Amino acid sequence: MxxxxxxxxxxxxxxxxxxxxxxxxxxxxxxxxxxxxKGEIMGCKCCSTSNISKDTKVCPLCHSKSEKVGEKTVLSLLKEENYDLVGNQEFYYCNNQDCDLIYFSENTIFYKKDLKITVDDKACFCFDISKEEVEKEGKDKVLDKIKANMKSTGCSCDVKNPSGKCCMNQIEKDY
Known part of the structure; x- marks a missing residue:
């Protein structure tokens, strides 16, 4: 300020x-x-700590903790034939890689097959970085690549990443 x-x-x-x-x-x-x-970039809401959801529910399929996700994220990744099913609902994202369910609300469930993209092999959705690439090149090199890309083009995690969040924290945690 x-x-x-x-x-x-x-x-x-x-x-x-x-x-x-x-x-x-x-x-x-x-x-x-x-x-x-600090892992943030101007104008990138997905990378700020204010975007971390405290609102969680349990996935009805695998019983994993699932965080609330924005409607914008859900709509941007669903196949068009599923748009009408979204309505005015609060959706939650199941991050369990072994679970076929991806989004759920009180009345609606979407599976990975309902998305326009595949999710199981990606570490970074904005810059198309695979999990294999992170394992091969190393976490630090990949994070530097993501930061450089963010500096030049920005990111779109809120519409490309199924969680609606930046992948950098997840890569840091997982690798």
């Missing part, structure tokens, strides 16, 4: 527009680098 306040004060002063633009760009790039080093 302090940086935003400083930017506001700078822009209220009568500084040449070109100088203001340069200062603004440098400040924003600095914020992006700082956030990227």
């Amino acid at each position: 302090a940086i935003i306040s400083i930017i506001g004060r700078l822009f209220r002063r009568s500084i040449d527009k070109t100088v203001k633009d340069i200062i603004y760009i440098k400040i924003i790039k600095t914020i992006q680098v700082v956030n990227l080093n």
Whole structure:
């Protein structure tokens, strides 16, 4: 918040527009680098800690703990013929790789076969990194690759990753 306040004060002063633009760009790039080093990036809600769901339920098929997932995530990954089944419901994501169920609500269940993508072999959905690639290249090298890609193109975890979250924390934990 302090940086935003400083930017506001700078822009209220009568500084040449070109100088203001340069200062603004440098400040924003600095914020992006700082956030990227913490595993976050500006504009990427999936990588922030505020996106971690505390709301959980038990998967009706495998009985694993399952976290709440956004409707945007569910709709972006479901095959089109399933869109009408989503409605106005709260969905939960089952992260158990051995379970065929992927999303469930009080009234609806979706299986992995109902998705447009395959989920079992991916470590990073935004940049198409397989679990095998992480095992072969190593966690640190893959995380560096993801960070570099995020810096240049950003990510879309909220619509590409079935959990709706950034994969970096999961890769860090699993490998």
